[in-house]
Amino acid sequence: MTEATYLDGNAAAGAMSELFAMDVTAATARCDGCGWTGVFAEARLYVDAPGLVARCHGCDNVLLRVVTTPTDTYLDLRGLTYLRVPTS
């Protein structure tokens, strides 16, 4: 039996805080694959891959990847239709 190996989007907060000036984990995200819409913190986060991979809570589509090399950080937002952040 294999144990579930994912965490939730909360655990990406540190890595994302180096890239964004707002807290992405509390933002509302929409999956480009299935249309699931919810708080980014509820996405499934895989940390065993090189870097971080966030997958949709609904359809397992890749929402976002963050990979840090010795010189650069790659941010891949392929699976997100949008991130909604409160403005007030």
Next chain:
Amino acid sequence: MERTAIRRRLTWQIATVADVRRETATARTLVLDVPDWPGHLAGQHLDVRLTAPDGYRASRSYSIASAWSGDTIELTVEQVPDGEVSPYLVDVLKVGDPLEIRGPVGGWFVWKPGMEGPVQLIGGGSGIVPLYAMLRAHAAVSSTTPVRLLYSVRRPASVIYVEGLKEIAASDDVDVRLVYTREAPAGEPRVGRIDADLIERHAFRPEDGATTYVCGPTPFVETVADLLVAAGHDSAKVRTERFGPTGGPR
């Protein structure tokens, strides 16, 4: 979390270990002095990074155990067998040592005094840590918000914050219930995991409008969240934080 017009981007900084406290055979609390710490909300976490002499780096995320009082912050670390980071934090690091950290982070799994409705806390193992910060934040402002804690542990010796929880449980507004999965103390007949019956009897009911915070290993969180939804709780009011099998959140 509170947003300001322009929030600084976070980067790594050096904290100093001001004190250490043994909590259980495998868990230790680190009291950290962090220059210019901006304060944090109960439930937030921070990342710890260790660098080996050859430059190899490993980072992990740990929940903050303390409510912000303007002074030091506390982390409680449970040792993960064969872990890369936790054995150093639990057994090696000593008072006066530096520790590289980045935080506070996380704006979802947080509780602020003044948030509407009762608060249901459900923790498994070291998943108690952010919930304990919420209980301390609740006590610090003498909040009268009703709070209930269900804390699942293997055995009595596994309980983190034994004394602190006793003090907190003395409040009329806080109900603390321990759940033993392997071995219970004398006088406690129930041994077993949190199940539908226990939630029915001891958690707030769906109509109470509570916000529920569930923290623990991923299988624990999945099970409890499913039980809550099956019992009629609104999944939008159930917030979760998972610890990975390798000891995270990382």
